[in-house]
Structures are given as structure tokens and as C-alpha cells.
Amino acid sequence: MTTSKVVEKNVQLFNDGEQFHSLYIVHSGMFKNSSLDENGKERILRFSLPGEIMGLDGIHAESYQSTAIALTTSSYCKIPFNQLLDVSEEFPIIQRNLLKIMSKEIYSNKKTYIDLGSTAKLALFIYNISQRFKNRGYSEKEFYLPISQRDIANYLGMAEETLSRIFKKLQKLGAVNYKKHILTILNKQQLKEIAQLISASE
Amino acid sequence: MTTSKVVEKNVQLFNDGEQFHSLYIVHSGMFKNSSLDENGKERILRFSLPGEIMGLDGIHAESYQSTAIALTTSSYCKIPFNQLLDVSEEFPIIQRNLLKIMSKEIYSNKKTYIDLGSTAKLALFIYNISQRFKNRGYSEKEFYLPISQRDIANYLGMAEETLSRIFKKLQKLGAVNYKKHILTILNKQQLKEIAQLISASE
DNA sequence: CGTTCGTTTGAGTAATTTCAACCGAAGTGG
DNA sequence: CCACTTCGGTTGAAATTACTCAAACGAACG
Numbered sequence: 001m002t003t004s005k006v007v008e009k010n011v012q013l014f015n016d017g018e019q020f021h022s023l024y025i026v027h028s029g030m031f032k033n034s035s036l037d038e039n040g041k042e043r044i045l046r047f048s049l050p051g052e053i054m055g056l057d058g059i060h061a062e063s064y065q066s067t068a069i070a071l072t073t074s075s076y077c078k079i080p081f082n083q084l085l086d087v088s089e090e091f092p093i094i095q096r097n098l099l100k101i102m103s104k105e106i107y108s109n110k111k112t113y114i115d116l117g118s119t120a121k122l123a124l125f126i127y128n129i130s131q132r133f134k135n136r137g138y139s140e141k142e143f144y145l146p147i148s149q150r151d152i153a154n155y156l157g158m159a160e161e162t163l164s165r166i167f168k169k170l171q172k173l174g175a176v177n178y179k180k181h182i183l184t185i186l187n188k189q190q191l192k193e194i195a196q197l198i199s200a201s202e
Numbered sequence: 203m204t205t206s207k208v209v210e211k212n213v214q215l216f217n218d219g220e221q222f223h224s225l226y227i228v229h230s231g232m233f234k235n236s237s238l239d240e241n242g243k244e245r246i247l248r249f250s251l252p253g254e255i256m257g258l259d260g261i262h263a264e265s266y267q268s269t270a271i272a273l274t275t276s277s278y279c280k281i282p283f284n285q286l287l288d289v290s291e292e293f294p295i296i297q298r299n300l301l302k303i304m305s306k307e308i309y310s311n312k313k314t315y316i317d318l319g320s321t322a323k324l325a326l327f328i329y330n331i332s333q334r335f336k337n338r339g340y341s342e343k344e345f346y347l348p349i350s351q352r353d354i355a356n357y358l359g360m361a362e363e364t365l366s367r368i369f370k371k372l373q374k375l376g377a378v379n380y381k382k383h384i385l386t387i388l389n390k391q392q393l394k395e396i397a398q399l400i401s402a403s404e
Numbered sequence: 405c406g407t408t409c410g411t412t413t414g415a416g417t418a419a420t421t422t423c424a425a426c427c428g429a430a431g432t433g434g
Numbered sequence: 435c436c437a438c439t440t441c442g443g444t445t446g447a448a449a450t451t452a453c454t455c456a457a458a459c460g461a462a463c464g
Contacts, residue, residue: 039401040414043317059305089294096287100302103261106311114315114359115245149443157316159421163443200242320452351411361453366412 007076009146014090015070019057022078026050029074033066044155047071047147049129049135056102072146085114104166112195113156121156123195126176130185142184156184170194208277210236211348215256215270215278225279228252231276231346236269239256249273249349251331253338258304315358318398323358324368325397328378330351332387344386372396 004027007013013024016124031048033180045066048054059081071180088095113121151165170176175191177184185191192198206229209215215226218237247268250256260266261283262365265339290297315323355365372378379386379395387393394400 038399045314056305057309059300061306065309066380085294085298088297092291095290095297098302099300100262102301102308103241103258104263105260106304106307107259107267112247112314112316112359148441157314160442161422161444162420164442168444197240350409362410363412363454364452366410369450370412 004075004077006073009070009072011070013070014058018064020055020081022055022062022080022184023084024054024068024077025077026052026054027075027077030071031068031074031076032071033068033145035066042154044151047129047180049132049136049175052132053101056105066173071151072144087124100181118156118158118162118166119169119171119194120150120196121158122163122173123170123191124197125152126170126183126185127188127191127195127197129183130188133166140185141181141188142171145178145181145183147181206279208275209272211272211274211276213272215272216266218258218266218269220266221255222264222266222283224257224282225286226256226270227279227281228256229255229277229279229297232273233270233276234263234273234349234353235270236383237268244356246353249357251266251334251338252340254334255303261359273353300362305393320341320358320360320368321371321396322403324354324358324365324374325377326392326399327354327358328372328385328395329390329397331385332390339353342387343390345381346383347383347385 013031014022026048028050030050031054032044033046033048033054034042035042037043046198048068054076056066057066069132076104083096084098113124116124129145130140130143133143149162149167149181153160154161167178170191171178173194174186174191175185175194177186189198216224223251230249230252232252233256234246234391235248235250235256236244236246244374250270256270256278259268286296286300290300313399315326318326332345333349335345351365351369352397354364355362358365369380373380375392377387377389377396377398379388391400
């Protein structure tokens with residue numbers, strides 16, 4: 001349908017409020033999706049990894065509801081939404097898949113970070129990213145994470161300083177290693193326990 | 203397509219993990235959608251008000267991802283999903299509307315409570331509910347809120363005691379009144395300020 | 405009338421934020 | 435090539451916020 005295009009770090013694919021026309025699939029690299037709050041502060045809503053779709057939140061209002069910015073050199077594929085609708089009328093399977101993707105998106109937003117302490121939040125964040133890489137065929141144990149700690153803290157709703165301390169704590173505990181944006185999961189089981197995905201006794 | 207059915211308080215419409223077959227539209231009353239975490243504790247994911255759809259998160263896995271329980275005497279309409287798909291192949295407008303509804307659901311999840319203090323969280327919660335009632339033609343100023351404070355605290359990720367104190371605080375500030383599950387918004391502007399939806403100077 | 409349930413209250417404790425300063429790596433301009 | 439600035443991250447200490455625990459309360463109910 002369309003070919004993959006490459007963008008450098010900090011390039012913006014679409015902007016909050018702009019007219020909606022296309023969905024974007026991440027091919028490689030990573031994007032952050034954010035919007036500005038009432039005081040003009042950036043609020044990061046999600047990070048988009050290879051294989052994931054951006055722009056779904058723009059369908060209902062026919063304008064994008066967030067801004068997409070590349071966090072590192074990345075490539076993506078653009079899918080004009082009207083064309084997608086036309087094709088899906090011919091091939092209902094496409095429509096069903098779109099519904100499934102959106103359903104999954106709704107579902108995944110529910111696994112919220114609310115209710116967790118800072119340590120559990122960060123552990124869960126790392127675990128989630130790891131599983132998303134795994135689902136796309138990448139290593140779940142070690143990956144490049146082109147996100148600044150400031151952005152992670154923003155996304156998780158905690159102070160930058162807290163995040164720094166917790167990151168050090170997770171490393172001291174031997175759960176992960178993090179250096180120069182390379183994240184290594186040293187003890188997946190332990191990480192899941194800290195993220196409260198399993199009870200510690202199991 | 204189907205007629206409206208009535209259920210009493212505490213009746214369950216569908217259960218987390220059960221095979222997915224239908225969407226449910228709330229006609230009147232209110233439902234809570236929850237699931238159990240790894241330690242068996244209830245985690246409330248949303249409250250469903252009249253006009254809102256439940257079950258969308260079950261499409262992708264073909265099993266419900268949460269449990270729906272009536273919080274008060276309520277009525278609902280059941281829509282078998284396969285029938286919906288069949289009809290939507292004939293009438294693409296239905297398909298488009300479904301996509302829009304799901305898109306809106308994805309978008310609304312972005313307005314997250316992360317990052318807010320307890321006072322702002324509760325104010326935002328009240329404001330959101332109020333707007334959802336308004337959008338369906340009900341009063342935005344005064345409504346029956348059949349949710350226990352325990353459930354609100356659970357949903358917002360704070361201690362029950364904290365919620366009780368904050369509720370009292372909002373009343374002392376003159377923003378709202380709350381008695382016998384009747385919630386009255388006394389000062390919408392102030393409520394929005396507290397919820398950080400506008401800066402205090404405006 | 406006694407019990408339960410949902411809520412409230414107080415006091416102490418724990419977790420997180422804030423503020424201020426510092427650090428090291430990387431990039432910039434003279 | 436070197437000083438300078440910036441940026442992302444780190445550290446410590448004080449202040450704030452929210453949680454926990456324990457107890458009491460009032461309304462509803464059988």
C-alpha cells in the first residue's frame with residue numbers, strides 16, 4: 001500500500017489537533033505520543049514500538065488527539081484511513097482485525113499504573129516494554145530504550161529524581177541493568193514480583 | 203434488535219474470562235467493571251453510565267476482560283456481536299460508528315489520573331462523571347451516584363480514609379455537596395480549577 | 405435490639421516530592 | 435583546541451502527602 005519512510009530523532013509525524021487522515025505503523029525505532037495539559041506541560045500518553053499503530057485516538061474526532069515524535073531514528077508506514085475503510089468494505093477480515101486491534105488497545109490501557117508504588121511502577125513499565133518487544137520477535141532480555149529518564153518519569157507520573165533512585169534500586173536488587181540506554185533484564189521472575197504481577201511466594 | 207432488560211443491584215452481566223458474545227449498552231442505572239489482580243483483590247476499571255457500552259475490551263481475546271456488576275437497579279440492552287458484524291457489512295455506517303466509539307474510548311483513557319494529587323483526582327472524577335451525565339441529557343449539576351466511597355477510592359487508587367477526608371474537604375471548600383449518594387456541583391469553575399483543568403488565575 | 409456496613413477520625417509512619425546543588429558527557433563557539 | 439554552556443542524570447535533606455492502623459460512629463437491617 002505504502003512504503004516505509006525514515007525519520008530522524010525529534011521529527012514529528014503528526015500533531016495534536018491536526019486534521020486526522022492516516023494511521024501510522026511503526027516499523028523500527030520508537031515514538032512518543034504526548035499532548036499538552038492545561039498549563040502547557042507535556043503529558044506523555046504512550047510510547048509506540050515497532051509493529052504498533054499510532055493515531056487510533058484521532059478517528060472519533062477526525063483530528064489527532066496527540067503528537068507523535070520520533071525518539072530515535074525510526075521508520076514508519078502511513079495508512080490513509082479512507083483507503084483502509086474502502087478496502088475493509090471489500091474484505092471484512094480487515095475490519096475485524098482493526099476492531100481487534102482497537103479492542104486490545106482499550107484493554108491494555110486498563111492495566112493501569114494507578115495503585116502501584118514507584119518501584120512497582122517502574123518494574124511494570126520495564127516488564128511491559130520487554131513483552132512488547134518479545135511479541136514482535138525482538139529480544140525480551142536486552143533492548144535499546146531510547147527514552148530519557150525524564151520522559152519515563154513523566155509517563156509514569158513520578159518525579160525525575162524518584163525515578164533515578166528507583167532505577168538504581170532495581171539495579172542494586174539485581175533485577176535489571178541499565179547503561180547508555182541499553183536495558184538488560186537480569187531476573188525476569190524477580191522483576192515480575194516487584195511489579196506485583198505475581199505474589200512473592202510463588 | 204433486542205429489548206431492554208432490568209437487573210437489580212449486585213447482579214452480574216458478564217464475568218472476567220467468560221466467552222465473549224455480546225456488547226451491552228447501559229440504559230439506566232450504573233455498572234462497575236472490574237477484575238481481580240494477582241492477589242485476588244478487586245481492581246475497578248471503570249464505571250458505566252447510561253448510553254455507554256460495556257464489553258468492548260472482550261473483542262480481541264474473544265473473552266470478557268472484566269466483570270460487569272450493577273451498582274443499583276439498572277437496565278441494559280444486549281447486542282450479540284456476530285449479528286452486529288453481519289449488519290455492519292451491509293451498512294458500513296454502523297462499522298464506522300463502532301470504530302468511532304472505540305476510538306473515543308481509547309482517547310478517553312488518555313485523560314489519566316496519574317500525576318494528580320488526591321484532591322485533584324477526586325475533583326476530576328466528579329467532573330468527568332458530571333460531563334458524561336450531561337452528554338446524555340441528564341443534569342450535570344446534580345445526580346445520583348450509586349457508588350460507595352470504597353469503590354471510588356479503589357478506582358482512583360487511593361485509601362478509603364483519604365477519599366473520605368478529601369470529600370469533606372471539597373465540601374468545605376464549597377465546590378460540591380454530597381449526601382446520601384446525591385452529588386451536587388455547587389461551583390463548577392472551582393471544581394475544574396481543583397481538578398487542574400484550568401489554571402487558577404483564569 | 406444487636407449486628408453489619410459504609411464512613412469518619414486521629415495519630416503515627418512511610419513514601420514521594422521539592423528544592424538546591426552537583427556531576428559528567430556532549431556539543432558549541434571563539 | 436579549549437573554555438563554556440547545556441543536558442541528562444544524580445544526590446542529600448527537608449517538607450509534604452498519603453497510607454496504615456485502630457477505634458468510633460451512624461444508618462440500615464433483620
